[in-house]
Amino acid sequence: MSGPSAASTEVESARKACGRLHQAYSSSRLYPSDHPTARNTLGEFVDALESHLDVYGFMMLRVEEDRLVFEDEEVYSHEEVRSSVAFLMFRDGIRFVTFYPGIEAGEIESFVDCLAHADELAAVEHDLSTALWERDLQHVEYEVVDPFLGGGGERLRDQALNELRETVIRRLSELSPGSGGAGPQGGQPEQADPESMTLTPADIRRGEQAVADPSDALEDFTVVLLEIAGISGGSPKGEEALARALALVTERILDSGDVDALDLVVSRLRSLEAQGRRLPEFARDVVGEGMTSARLTRLIASIGQVPPVEAARVERVLREMRDWVLPTLLELLAESADKAVRKTALDLLDAEGGVPARHLWPLMADPRWYVVRNAVQLATGSGAPELAGHLERLLRHPDARVRREVIRSLDAVGGARSAALLARGLSDEDPSVRTLAAHGLRRHGNRAHIAAVQVHIDSREFETRPAEEIAAFLQAYATLGGEATVEVLGKLWKRRVFGTRPLPVRLAAIQALGEVASPSAREALVDAARSGEVPLQRVAARALADIQARMRGAGG
Structure with a gap:
């Protein structure tokens, strides 16, 4: 009987907290932060949230487009979607948000402030998850759909591939000395003489002209150069000229913002690297040398300026070229004044094999x-x-x-x-x-560190510390000391003749006994479960249930 009733009460408590959140958010949008209405509604949300966390522990909310869900029950929705806190979080990729015990009023105010100014973030190429990340909220955790997972971008269709192949063959015939303009029937690129692929001064001039002329010639010449890059064995001068020409067209592509062409260059270079036909240094020379911080900043900033499908494509290209532009990413991480750019750079640097x-x-x-x-x-x-x-x-x-x-x-x-x-x-x-x-x-x-923990537990001010810190110390004490800590933990939760310890200390001591799980620890937990004090009984019952579950798991 008590189970369903308790669950219903917990859901109602979460629903009340979410309602207070909406009121605080609405007031913060309408009034200055020091306005009485804004302060009052914020205070009511703080009280409701802290009350829930004190009684039930953490509160995890699933974020859907038009509602918040707690324990599979809807606890918040708002008729006007654009004014819904659920929509604000969902729009910026947040799918779960969790509040933990020990949260401070300042953290709650920062969370509400981020929501209240969420619509202003787009103007500065920012988003809500980045704003929350910058606030470094210790007791608020949120799960964001990772923009660097999954695919993106359109693939070339068969017809486009055929047209590309014909263009490559035609251009290779034009570039091959003595070919006589044989055209597409003059042979496949794979059969070309490597020495004939060496770029002449005329070829270089043609490439530079293509770079200077924003026309289809740039795309055609890029295709030709990439096909030549797939044929190894040219002279050192030819290889140097090839890298120089590709670097020139890549810089032009970056300056023009042509994602299609950049995708082509990066994908082809990756393919050549994977096939062992080009070393990573070649791609670094082609892409990395011309990737200035200004160019990379523009590319990253474009993610927030294009439709989602195109944004996903830019993100994929950034991932694929990551290893070639590490120095520039590190420069952005340290020097960029744009927080969103810094966070994207950090995400890229933290991916793959790190830095x-x-x-x-x-x-x-x-x-x-x-x-x-x-x-x-x-x-x-x-x-x-x-x-x-x-x-x-x-x-x-x-x-x-x-x-x-x-x-x-x-x-x-x-x-x-x-x-x-x-x-x-x-x-x-x-x-x-x-x-x-x-x-x-x-x-x-290990046991050698018990003294370092116990000196804090024995200090006079330990009981005045935040509840989360008290729990962390007592759990560490129990885990490291095992059976030797049962007597001390037992004294901490029991009533004293003169002055009972604060409730957070007593609850944390009972939780810590659950970490020991020895016969004497279980006996102490049984005593706590029979104490007649409801909060202590509830925590002791959970600890005993956890011990039994672990024992069954170990036995199975």
């Missing part, structure tokens, strides 16, 4: 916090032996956002040295850094 670490060390000394944070994020998967030394130095960085990324990196890397540095992070001045460090040490530490 060679040697390019990232200088960025970690940059005075701008976001450059350092992004460099740490990119370096995490590099496996470079020097990484730990850089992370150790950055644990003293003045900006907490950098230190948080350092802790995440140490957690991802793992190992004995990372565990030692995570233990140092427990004493950081910022609560969010300490919380992340405790979670990381729980995964990578």
Whole structure:
């Protein structure tokens, strides 16, 4: 009986919070942030959300085009779609949003502010997910449809391929010395003499004229050069001239914004590289040399200026040329004033095999916090032996956002040295850094690190810390110490004669006992389940159920 009723109450609580969210969003659009109406509606949303999180834990909402869904129940919709917070998030690719306990009023206000100004972001080539990412909200998590997944762009049809083949054969015949204008019947490109493919000064002039003349000649000449690039064995001078001519036409293509032609060049170069007919250095010479930061910025910015199908095509081309333009991407990451461009550059750099670490060390000394944070994020998967030394130095960085990324990196890397540095992070001045460090040490530490955790638990001010931090420390303590921690955890949740500990401490201690799962820990949880205090009973029951599930799984 209590199960369905409790579920219904939880859904109603989420529905109330979403209703308050809409009111806060609407008021923030109409009034200045310091207006009484805006402040009141924001305060009501803060109260409703915090109340839900205090009772039920995190709140995950599925974002659909015209509604928000919680536990498969609709908890929000709005008749006017354009004024719907669900539509705003859905439009910019957000499919799930989750709020976690411990969220601060400032984070909630930032979230509402981003929604209220979502329509203004398009004017500055920004989107909602990027705006939220820049706010670095620690207790708000959102899942975005990745713009760099999936295909995109149209494929050439058979007829177009046939026409292209005829053009290539005709142009190759024209370019071959002594061919006498044999035309399409003069032989297939694969059978041409490599020496006859060497570009003459006249060919180079023709290429430069094609570059200067924005006509169909540019496309035809590009096709010819790409076909010649597929035939190896030319003289060194011919190879150099070929790379120079292709670089010239590629620069012209970039300046003209012709995505069709750029797609052709990149796809063909990728194909030649995959077939082993050209080394990666050739494509870097052709595309990378001419890819200035201004050209790459224009290409990235075009994503928000074209229809979705065309935008997907640009994104695919960017992915395919990524390895050839790494230096320019790194330059944008550090120097671009456009946050959306920086985020796209970061996404590209973080894809595939990452970035060679040697390019990232200088960025970690940059005075701008976001450059350092992004460099740490990119370096995490590099496996470079020097990484730990850089992370150790950055644990003293003045900006907490950098230190948080350092802790995440140490957690991802793992190992004995990372565990030692995570233990140092427990004493950081910022609560969010300490919380992340405790979670990381729980995964990578050992019994030697128990003392580093316990010194905080024993401190007088521990009970005044945020609930999320208290829970992280006690879970790390239980995981690292095992059976030896049961007595201390048992004392933490029980009532005292003089002054009972705060509820977050008692609840976290019960949750931590569930990590131990020994007979004495289960006995302590049974006592908590019989305590007569409903919040403690609920948490203890869940912990016991989790232990039983793990035991069944281990036995199966």
